[in-house]
Amino acid sequence: MKPALYGEYSGAAFRERRAELAFAQGGGRSALVRQVTPYPFHVTRPFALDAARPDLATLYLQSASGGIYRGDRLELDLAVRPGAAAHVTSQAATVVHHTGAQRARQITRLSVAEGAFAALTLDPLILFPGAELTVETSVHLGPGALAILAEGVAAHDFSGAGRPFGELCAETSVFGPDGELLLADRSTVPGAEFAELLGPGMAAYGSALLLGPEGRLPDPAALEAALDAVGCLAAACPAPNGAGLSVRMIAPNGGRIVTGVETVFALGAEAMLGISPARRRK
Amino acid sequence: MIGQLLAIWQADAAFPSGGFAFSNGMEGLAAGGAALDPEALRRVIEGALRRRWATADRPALLGALARGHDLDAVAEIDREIEAATLAEPFRSGSRKNGAGLLAAHARIGTPGAREWQARVRSGAALGHLAATQGVVWRGAGLDAQGASLASGYMAASGFVTAAIRLGIIGAVAAQSVLRDLLGVVAELAAAPPPARIESFSPRLDVAAIRHARGELRLFAN
Numbered sequence: 001m002k003p004a005l006y007g008e009y010s011g012a013a014f015r016e017r018r019a020e021l022a023f024a025q026g027g028g029r030s031a032l033v034r035q036v037t038p039y040p041f042h043v044t045r046p047f048a049l050d051a052a053r054p055d056l057a058t059l060y061l062q063s064a065s066g067g068i069y070r071g072d073r074l075e076l077d078l079a080v081r082p083g084a085a086a087h088v089t090s091q092a093a094t095v096v097h098h099t100g101a102q103r104a105r106q107i108t109r110l111s112v113a114e115g116a117f118a119a120l121t122l123d124p125l126i127l128f129p130g131a132e133l134t135v136e137t138s139v140h141l142g143p144g145a146l147a148i149l150a151e152g153v154a155a156h157d158f159s160g161a162g163r164p165f166g167e168l169c170a171e172t173s174v175f176g177p178d179g180e181l182l183l184a185d186r187s188t189v190p191g192a193e194f195a196e197l198l199g200p201g202m203a204a205y206g207s208a209l210l211l212g213p214e215g216r217l218p219d220p221a222a223l224e225a226a227l228d229a230v231g232c233l234a235a236a237c238p239a240p241n242g243a244g245l246s247v248r249m250i251a252p253n254g255g256r257i258v259t260g261v262e263t264v265f266a267l268g269a270e271a272m273l274g275i276s277p278a279r280r281r282k
Numbered sequence: 283m284i285g286q287l288l289a290i291w292q293a294d295a296a297f298p299s300g301g302f303a304f305s306n307g308m309e310g311l312a313a314g315g316a317a318l319d320p321e322a323l324r325r326v327i328e329g330a331l332r333r334r335w336a337t338a339d340r341p342a343l344l345g346a347l348a349r350g351h352d353l354d355a356v357a358e359i360d361r362e363i364e365a366a367t368l369a370e371p372f373r374s375g376s377r378k379n380g381a382g383l384l385a386a387h388a389r390i391g392t393p394g395a396r397e398w399q400a401r402v403r404s405g406a407a408l409g410h411l412a413a414t415q416g417v418v419w420r421g422a423g424l425d426a427q428g429a430s431l432a433s434g435y436m437a438a439s440g441f442v443t444a445a446i447r448l449g450i451i452g453a454v455a456a457q458s459v460l461r462d463l464l465g466v467v468a469e470l471a472a473a474p475p476p477a478r479i480e481s482f483s484p485r486l487d488v489a490a491i492r493h494a495r496g497e498l499r500l501f502a503n
Binding site: 234 | 317325329332365366368371373481482484485490491492494495
């Protein structure tokens, strides 16, 4: 599609789709035992990319359409069953187009069972002018479960006129083994205020949660230093109710957030799984 | 008339609420080298008022004020504040500031203060500032409008006072910034609060978290 048409295209709008993925441990690996991926969801087969942890399955989640459109409601249920280990990542950034009067919704439910490891690391959402999006993510942790969530957003006006996106409304809730709320990261930001709240020269934002007990988490100062080194102004601190670590990242563009998300995953996997993970090529 | 006087009494820096000890990210911003002329400072504070005070502190305060007679309900709001405050320096700062305000009200015998203090001391409640303001301000006789204005003014003047003490702005020039922010507080206090506690202040979050590990600090956050 020509950039001039980005704002007008709405051929794939108002989709209500729900994808389901489930991993289970068996035979020394984590198998994808359930896969429901209606259009526009598309996944690769699971890869075992880390020789030191062959049981860690890595799956690339792709969008077969050109992004998220007005009125879309895209749901993903991801379950990692007891003892399994899975990393789901995106193939590329996702564009959110002008949504007009019908905001789009992206809903993710992640369940990490007892003794399981899950990572959901996503390239940034690129919010075009007029895009209004609600992102709801809930995480349910079993006893001894470990999880990494990392994602981001960037504002971009393809016309170069600096027009803002409409509004981003986000909520990430994490629940413990007894169903108790451990943390709720909620925000609403109008596009017109986004750049001001990030600071001079910044246009992208990322957040990450590393969920697990203190002994299985990276050192916050080391994480900040590693993120600084890849061009993200970042901060890491203990999350509420002993849930783990919370990370904020601010960057001049979405590309830096992509690298920041990779860095969070690398350091998180090292602390949680004791391996230095192979680069997830995209 | 007494409602307005009660709000002024609580917002007055002479009341020993302990708020002077908290910069809420301003010190971290200054330490990080942010260039803050008066206009940039005003915009930073306006952003914090719009996307943190109005959307997190104010709904929590109004919820606690309305349910101040039911400390179980306030404790629920208190726990929600804890879960929804991701930046640790703001979380611990809110609890410490709440304890300071509560100690003053317990000493002067504000209705409800000692009961809430007993819960906090026993560990049954965390005592976040907004929840505590709800309890003690209800006991002191403030209504929702007075409580909103007192809280909003304290948030705005707290940032400005921190900026003065950090040498970011002069004491007189700061009053011009604060005057401009009064309109923002009035606008936000008149709007319906959001249904949920939420905030978006990444720049201040990052500044406060990074600065919390520093050895030389003037403020608690």
